[in-house]
Amino acid sequence: MENMLLWLIFFTPGWTLIAGSEMEQDFIWHLRRVPRIVSERTFHLTSPAFQADAKMMVNTVCGIECQKELPTPSLSELENYLSYETVFENGTRTLTRVKVQDLVLEPTQNITTKGASVRRKRQVYGTDSRFSILDKRFLTNFPFSTAVKLSTGCSGILISPQHVLTAAHCVHDGRDYVKGSKKLRVGLLKMRNKGGGKKRRGSKRSRREASGDRRESTREHLQERAKGGRRRKQSGRGQRASEGRPSFQWTRVKNTHIPKGWARGGSGDAALDYDYALLELKRAHKKKYMELGISPTIKKMPGGMIHFSGFDSDRADQLVYRFCSVSDESSDLLYQYCDAESGSTGSGVYLRLKDPDKKNWKRKIIAVYSGHQWVDVHGVQKDYNVAVRITPLKYAQICLWIHGNDANCAYG
Numbered sequence: 001m002e003n004m005l006l007w008l009i010f011f012t013p014g015w016t017l018i019a020g021s022e023m024e025q026d027f028i029w030h031l032r033r034v035p036r037i038v039s040e041r042t043f044h045l046t047s048p049a050f051q052a053d054a055k056m057m058v059n060t061v062c063g064i065e066c067q068k069e070l071p072t073p074s075l076s077e078l079e080n081y082l083s084y085e086t087v088f089e090n091g092t093r094t095l096t097r098v099k100v101q102d103l104v105l106e107p108t109q110n111i112t113t114k115g116a117s118v119r120r121k122r123q124v125y126g127t128d129s130r131f132s133i134l135d136k137r138f139l140t141n142f143p144f145s146t147a148v149k150l151s152t153g154c155s156g157i158l159i160s161p162q163h164v165l166t167a168a169h170c171v172h173d174g175r176d177y178v179k180g181s182k183k184l185r186v187g188l189l190k191m192r193n194k195g196g197g198k199k200r201r202g203s204k205r206s207r208r209e210a211s212g213d214r215r216e217s218t219r220e221h222l223q224e225r226a227k228g229g230r231r232r233k234q235s236g237r238g239q240r241a242s243e244g245r246p247s248f249q250w251t252r253v254k255n256t257h258i259p260k261g262w263a264r265g266g267s268g269d270a271a272l273d274y275d276y277a278l279l280e281l282k283r284a285h286k287k288k289y290m291e292l293g294i295s296p297t298i299k300k301m302p303g304g305m306i307h308f309s310g311f312d313s314d315r316a317d318q319l320v321y322r323f324c325s326v327s328d329e330s331s332d333l334l335y336q337y338c339d340a341e342s343g344s345t346g347s348g349v350y351l352r353l354k355d356p357d358k359k360n361w362k363r364k365i366i367a368v369y370s371g372h373q374w375v376d377v378h379g380v381q382k383d384y385n386v387a388v389r390i391t392p393l394k395y396a397q398i399c400l401w402i403h404g405n406d407a408n409c410a411y412g
Contacts, residue, residue, distance in 0.1 A: 027302050028354045029293060029362060034392040034412045035103040037082060037400050045085070045093045050182045052173040054152050075100060081261030081274060082397050088255045089282070091182050095260075098400075100393070132318040133309070139189065139246055139319060142288045143350065143363055147309045147319055149187040149248055150346065152180050155310030156279065157348030157365060158188075158289035160402050164253075164279040165292075166346035167370050167388075168262040171277055175264070184256065187248030188285055189319070246319060254280045257401045273332040275370045275388050278401045290350060292398060293364030294412045295334070295389035298326050301351055306336065306387070308369050310344030320344065327384065332391060334367055335384040345371040349387045366390050 073081070079100050087093045133139050146158045154170035164186055171181040261274030298304050309321040324338040334349070349367035354360070367387035374383050390398070392412065399409035 026300055028356050029364065030296075030356070031411045032294065032392065033102075033410060034294070034396045034399075036101040036406050036409070037393070037396045038099045038101060038406060039400070040097045040099050042094050042096045045095050047091045048087060048093055048177040048182075050091070050177045050179060052176040052178045054154075054170065054173075054178040054180075075103065078103070078393065081259060081271070082393065083260045084397070084401075085258050085260065085263045086255050087177060087181075087258075089183070089252060098397075103393070131321045132315055133321055134318070143290060143307075144309055144319060144321065145189055145287055146290045147189065147311070147347065149311045150279075151183075151185040151187070151250070152178055153313070153343060154346035155344050155369075156186065156346045158285065158287060159278075159292055159348070159365060159398075160289055161284045161286075162281045163402050164281065165348055165365065165368060165398065166277055166279060167368050168258050168275045168277040169370070170346045171256055171279075172258050172263050174262060181256070184253040184279065185250045186253060186279060186281060187250050188287065189246050190249050246317065251285070252282045254282045256280075259397065272370060272373065272386065273388060276368045276394065276398070278398055290348060291362075291364050292390060292395060292412070293351070293366050294392055294395050295366040296351070296353075298329055300353075301326065302353070306334065306338070306349050306351065306367070307363075308338070308344070308347040308349045308387075310340070310347035310369065312341040313343030314341045329389075332389055334387040334389055336387070338369075338385050340369065340371075340385055342371070345369055 079098055082100065083095065083097045085093060085095055133144050138144050148156045148158060148164055150156055150166060150170055152170050154166055156164040156166035156170075159165045171178055171184060257278045257280075259274045259276070261271045262276075264271075304325045305323050306326055307321070307323045309319055311318070312320040320340075322338050322340065324336060326334050326336045328335040347369040348365040349369055350363050350365045352361050352363045355362045367389045370386045370388050372383065373386045374381050388394075395412040396406065396409050399412070400406055403409065
């Protein structure tokens, strides 16, 4: 039944609840010209301590009504927030100042179209509507194969042959880099070998030579059988298929980019609007990745629904998928009650809209799942699961990080 529902979700062209003419008109990826972000100067900073705990330091979140009252940030403020830190695998760190060009400043607008919901208490609301992806046909194919796991416990998504988009708090708490982020690794999905063992490293020649020693081979075989037995015992719940349990190919991270809007050090609280980071891998992968897009308003989302997959901490060794409605929105955030647990933060939130040129349906990332937050809504503290929208400015910044210049970042 679950597999049938997934087939319907991923292979039905759009939501059948919506009239075809309305869909043709509204649910399209509209390319627009984005502002230019240009690197100006780069400074060397002292190396981080890497002593923070892997959790957010956001004490209060400016909610929907709060954002409505905020003044429009000046150009210099935006340039300060969009300047960014880069931390390298050897522990060194730089700060790059940027200039924003071709930006038209507009008054801050509250684009919310729905009222606030009642107060809730958990990251999973009511009936758990998440799907564990256990079927190999789905797990090893797009779009699920774009999900990755971070060694700090978060999730992320592949957005180029060598880059992963995730939440900034997964590597930085707003004041310092988290423990373990100096030797940060990213796990790409692969299927566990049928026998449960790991492939041995080395050349074919070395493997042939090793196989000549019977006693060594026998000892290794017994060790692998013991490991396989321990894994089967630890899995406990028996909810996976014999060949459907994923494992990970771990890759080291070469460098990490974080906007100064988040990495403020001791100068103030991190801003949830900037809870995103880009990781550059040491080795390029060969998987299909998901392209970056600019977040439309709720009215431009089919059924008002979003999708994302991550590695929720309450479902070990399972990729968890959900699709759900957005409850409210502001200029920089999507507020929703998508069922999710810790471990899924950093997941790429995506939509499936129509490509205006090729006339086919295409998935793009339009937000980063940030996690559970209490926010100020109409003067009352409400809790939501929150995602950070990819705005035109953020699109331009992430594009700059990927390409190293703004030459390929004119439209998004």
